[in-house]
């Protein structure tokens with residue numbers, strides 16, 4: 001869907017000039033702040049040289065800086081949503097109630113594999129205060145959900161494929177009555193033998209989850225001559241990694257409110273993609289897309305768990321609202337949310353990697369088996385990212401990667417921060433350490449010898465990285481920050497019984513959507529200049545805590561030269577902006593920002609002539625900065641932007657503008673995995689220092705040092721918050737968050753038993769921000785949400801292995817896992833020895 | 837429905853009376869009967885701290901408190917933390933200033949617990965972290981919340 005309009009590519013001129021031969025020269029670390037303290041420095045105004053004219057239409061590199069006021073970009077102004085949130089005034093969907101509103105509940109299967117002989121709702125209907133109990137036959141449209149493949153019914157009719165499959169939905173006057181009625185729904189379920197191990201599911205003769213077979217799809221990256229490379233290697237490491245899943249554990253459980261209105265309906269939902277919900281509800285109710293309005297409610301965390309999944313509860317609430325003619329609210333309770341919502345895919349990753357005697361990688365073979373659960377959901381796109389991320393930011397001439405999406409009767413695999421990349425990164429970074437050990441190299445040294453750089457800039461997909469390649473840079477900076485050199489000599493020994501270790505991991509993160517998702521990769525914005533000079537901004541990307549409102553506000557304020565406080569960004573609503581795809585893949589600030597810049601550019605085609613008249617200059621001379629429109633280079637000749645806005649209003653000039661952006665078309669061959677999988681990439685390195693109790697197997701992460709190439713900082717607090725939050729969430733995945741299953745049933749669906757990090761577990765976090773010139777989003781900014789997560793757990797794993805001198809190839813590193821891995825090296829192994 | 841019990845207590849500085857079923861949770865009274873939706877439910881099981889309110893000055897998880905049991909007590913919710921309406925407690929202010937708010941769903945509970953920690957004047961960061969450990973936050977990694985605790989403590993001493 002090529003856009004006819006010019007796409008916003010700001011400050012083009014700054015990009016080409018830094019294409020230098022060596023990354024050290026290309027990096028403009030204008031603001032490479034190293035922060036060891038939790039106290040952020042007071043708002044620093046960015047240096048004027050950083051912000052050349054933000055106007056996207058006039059790159060004009062020859063003119064130099066035209067804007068004397070640096071604007072809010074890169075600063076720390078107060079987040080627009082912070083004050084209401086801290087005062088308890090932000091209204092999440094659970095805080096919204098309407099007169100006559102009913103409460104919904106779900107009757108779900110407690111077993112994972114069965115055929116359905118019948119569903120009996122009579123006892124549920126008889127519960128006092130129940131208004132409606134519906135099953136699949138009550139669906140007016142299609143009984144299907146699913147963003148990419150529609151293999152999943154909204155309400156099951158003949159077969160149960162995983163725990164949580166919905167048998168019936170209930171609406172009642174009170175939530176208590178609704179859930180009581182849901183429990184009273186009985187189903188005649190005839191157990192089937194299920195399959196609960198993705199490796200076993202691939203074997204011939206295994207019970208099948210869908211008739212088409214259990215292996216839904218396999219993705220490949222193939223590059224170079226494997227047979228020859230194998231011969232050239234002087235050391236080969238083979239390993240099998242068992243990487244566990246993860247629950248998002250957003251603090252606000254899933255929730256939505258459906259409000260019917262004659263032949264159309266409004267949905268207010270906690271979600272990351274109102275457009276997915278719009279499509280799902282239209283399909284289930286048999287309505288046109290235009291008859292379904294979806295407004296994103298303030299959302300209490302998402303992390304991927306509110307990407308596609310909210311379409312399911314929303315379609316349930318919509319069905320009940322449609323049938324009863326009354327508003328219906330559905331709020332999950334925590335246990336249900338943990339049991340049935342999507343999870344990070346558990347994966348088995350098999351490696352055979354070879355290096356020459358100097359430690360240079362010769363080849364890498366990777367086979368990843370991803371447990372999709374009962375339906376495919378977003379598993380294919382998760383696998384696409386895992387597939388091309390399997391080698392990391394390393395120069396490997398010969399690559400053979402297979403990534404399988406496999407059905408089982410386990411939990412529903414879905415989107416989760418990192419989208420398949422964390423699992424394969426965990427394995428890749430472990431294998432690198434194993435290779436280093438076999439060669440007698442330091443883990444830092446083997447990475448130095450293999451990272452991509454200015455000369456070696458070709459990814460495993462054959463894509464040549466444009467711009468500075470900062471893998472070596474972030475590696476050196478993060479290890480320096482952590483005190484890598486000399487750590488082993490300083491390693492405290494004997495003063496307590498804990499063992500200390502240090503580990504490092506890199507990540508190469510492809511920003512925004514993979515080639516396979518290109519058709520969803522577009523973004524819409526609306527900018528309305530009010531007569532008083534304030535500005536309304538609508539974007540299609542959602543605020544889920546990550547700071548998208550803040551980023552959009554900052555970018556709009558920067559582009560219009562106004563104070564951020566004059567800009568109000570409102571939550572997405574499908575009736576105000578075009579479909580902008582999901583808020584995932586670290587694309588929020590990137591995609592909304594580019595669309596805003598386009599909208600501002602188009603607004604300025606009408607604003608600049610009015611300003612020019614007031615200023616008595618040419619429209620091309622008008623610049624916007626510091627709340628003024630002024631003649632470029634002449635600070636004295638200025639009028640307030642509010643005056644220009646009032647003038648536009650009084651002359652009835654259109655002060656509303658739309659913006660649109662999509663990245664350029666890319667070429668990619670899905671059969672070989674060769675081509676431009678992503679438009680541009682972010683690099684990061686994390687170094688973890690741990691203390692391990694060898695008796696208990698307890699891992700304490702003491703410190704994480706992170707160096708990130710972010711392109712350009714948009715809002716410094718939001719950026720740091722993403723990094724800190726990503727590190728701690730990844731630490732939970734790496735060491736404590738296990739999802740034990742028994743016949744597909746989650747055994748720990750509570751925050752007591754599913755252990756996410758608390759404030760008492762937080763390591764010291766050191767952050768190093770690297771700004772660089774190269775391809776990026778608005779003002780050159782790159783996504784941060786996922787790069788901040790991906791390398792942490794692997795750095796922790798490597799640190800634990802360093803501390804104990806063993807390999808732990810199972811995630812998470814819970815005490816039993818660590819003790820088991822210690823085996824004979826456990827301090828009390830002799831006890832077991834005696835017992836044997 | 838079961839018989840109703842009269843309960844009278846001070847809510848955000850104002851004397852209020854409610855008729856509640858015996859099993860009603862304080863959380864539901866606050867949200868549904870008093871219309872104070874700032875207090876959130878993240879788990880309903882005393883595990884996450886999103887529902888934290890001050891009960892006679894001490895932070896409690898209101899999902900585990902029976903409404904009928906607060907007779908004669910003083911309850912302060914996130915809405916009342918700053919005293920008069922529209923005012924913020926110094927710790928709330930500090931959370932805004934340090935960027936300690938992301939999705940905001942844990943924030944009301946964090947604000948209430950944090951205000952109690954500031955009142956205790958705890959200087960040791962490890963002890964601060966331990967006192968906050970009943971309030972889960974999935975977004976921030978807690979680091980900026982610690983900064984806010986420290987900033988609020990400093991502001992208190994600057995007075």
Ligand code: FES
Nearest residue numbers: 878880882885899
């Ligand atoms: S809702 Fe009360 S502790 Fe979670």
Ligand code: FES
Nearest residue numbers: 939942973974975
């Ligand atoms: S800010 Fe989202 S849970 Fe704390």
